[in-house]
Amino acid sequence: MSGAKRRALGYGRAAAVGCVALVLLVAGVLASWDAAHHIVLAKGREHGTMTVTGCGSEVCTGPYAPSDGAGARSRVSVEKSVAARKGDRFDVVVKPGTDEVVRTGAAGFFHAWVPLGGALVLAALVIGGGLRLTRTAWGAGIAGGALLMAAFIAL
Template identity: 50%
Template sequence: MPGMTSARRIGRAVKRSRMRRAGESAYGLLLLLRQLVLAGVVALLVAAGLWASWHPAQQAMATGGRGTLTVADCSRERCTGSYAPSAPGAAPSDHVILEQALGAHQGTKVPVARGDGDEVVRAGWAGLLRACLPLGGALLLAAVVVAGGLRLRRTARVTGLLGLALLAAAALTM
């Protein structure tokens, strides 16, 4: 460019810098779009965990329809037995199903809340923590996305520890 006038050199430099800025802007837009998509994935994971936990948690914390399950038989998937309501005047049942493996022996009494039909769910803190298992798993998955995709290490660490604590608390109350 030795034979160029200074005005032509400046014109080319300005043109190059505009193109460079446009390229940088497009790259920045792609980075922003990536962050937004990954934040949406995290929000979707946590929302799905909350959705899956909501109905069982409501049943576990319900004050009406509480009683005691006397375990008659327990398999890996469910326990069956008789239901004795704690409210006076409510009808007992000889055969109810608890869709959770308790590892309980015959004759063990478990506090439950009456669900739909012959189904019951655990009541109290144990039932609430058991109902929140999907939320704990969703928090662990979200922590992986937050750490790897969003590059927010501290937030991912807190999210993962919350999910792990929820899963551990549920396992301890079983």
């Protein structure tokens, strides 16, 4: 194979692997942003406290007490996590137009970004193995691992 063909093949491989890493990272951001934007852009939203009264396989439910004088709700639901047990109380923000809430504070913030942490760890493997950018791969892997560890500790 000639040198020009070999270089073109190398550039094509790098572009394909770069696209895979980019797709992983974009998917992680989009999966995280669904819950995270309610926490990051919480100004003007309904804030309060939720008390967990029961948990199903995917969600936990309970009454909601607003902190800003809005109407209380007898039942709201939050995505189930390992840290939500019956009787627990935590600060939440209500998703507009629904009875779904998202946990706020450090625990809620890090929990919302867990998909991005996983995507960073996976992208690190692709970056290191496919693109052979070891320092960048280590940086992405450490950032993803730190985000996952912070979520574990905060919850």
